[in-house]
Amino acid sequence: MNRTALLGLALLATAPASLEGQPATPVCEALETRIAQSPANFEGRILSEALFDAAALDCPETATALLEMGASVEARNRFGGTPLNVAAARGAREIVATLLERGAELDHPNLGGTTPLLAAVQEGRRRMVFDLIAAGADVNVANREGITPVMAAAFEGDRRMLTALLEAGGAPDVADRHGKGALVYAAGRAFPSIVEALLEAGANPDRTWGHDLTALMWAAGHANDAPAEDGRAVAELLLDAGAGIDRQDDRGRTALMIAAERGHGKMVAFLLAAGADPGLRDRSDASAADLAATDEIRAALPQP
Secondary structure: OOHHHHHHHHHHHHOOHHHOOOOOOHHHHHHHHHHHOOOOOOOOHHHHHHHHHHHHHOOHHHHHHHHHOOOOOOOOOOOOOOHHHHHHHHOOHHHHHHHHHOOOOOOOOOOOOOOHHHHHHHOOOHHHHHHHHHOOOOOOOOOOOOOOHHHHHHHHOOHHHHHHHHHOOOOOOOOOOOOOOHHHHHHHOOOHHHHHHHHHOOOOOOOEOHHHOEHHHHHHOOOOOOOHHHHHHHHHHHHHOOOOOOOOOOOOOOHHHHHHHHOOHHHHHHHHHOOOOOOOOOOOOOOHHHHOOOHHHHHHOOOO
16 A cells, blocks of 8 residues: 555544545645655654644644554654644644643653743643643743743733633742743733732732842833833832832832833833832932933933
């Protein structure tokens, strides 16, 4: 029997009844054609390589057929990932379910330490994240940079995904190798709903992170593409939760100084109204007014 017939029989035997008579998607058809034209020794490594392709392209019937023909769920690609790592990043839910049923390692990290769950979070595959949590994935495994699924969800600004991770036991208050945590990432990107969820989960609003920076300082210097009102909302949440308004980082800079230097006029006005001290100076003896990015902000700051 030639390889085309073999693959065809395997696909027919493993396809759900609801798919009988329905054509495969063009991309999966192309993959099956390429598989059928593979060298005569279509086994071992070549089978597994084809399985990686099926996972990356989300071709569940093809993947099932390859597994029936001997492809391994334990195969590794050049990044150290398994077919499950690839399928999870792709959001290929049916393939992931099949791989897990066949014994794939749920929390296998690739060479960078990224598990299937973390990959799904980073790629924004929300339903895939829910599936992996339900399957028992460890929500606190960090990659080699110290990034956890909770941090990644906070960075992406996905409240539903973050909530699912926190409810599954995700730690809200750990730091990565760069001295940042989920609260810092959310504050720096001005995501009020994410900051709120993390605070509700027990994140410390006044913790100092890398370089003695607090989440409030990150909020004060938030990303330029974030709406000013979102930055203010984050700062208000942090202050209401107990953040110290005049804390100083390892340069002696306060949130007010950082906002002034970054040119965030509305944040400067908010912090002043909330009681920030404009008379404080950093280690170079500069005040918020000295650091102000614009004359307008400088004029709004009381001169010490």
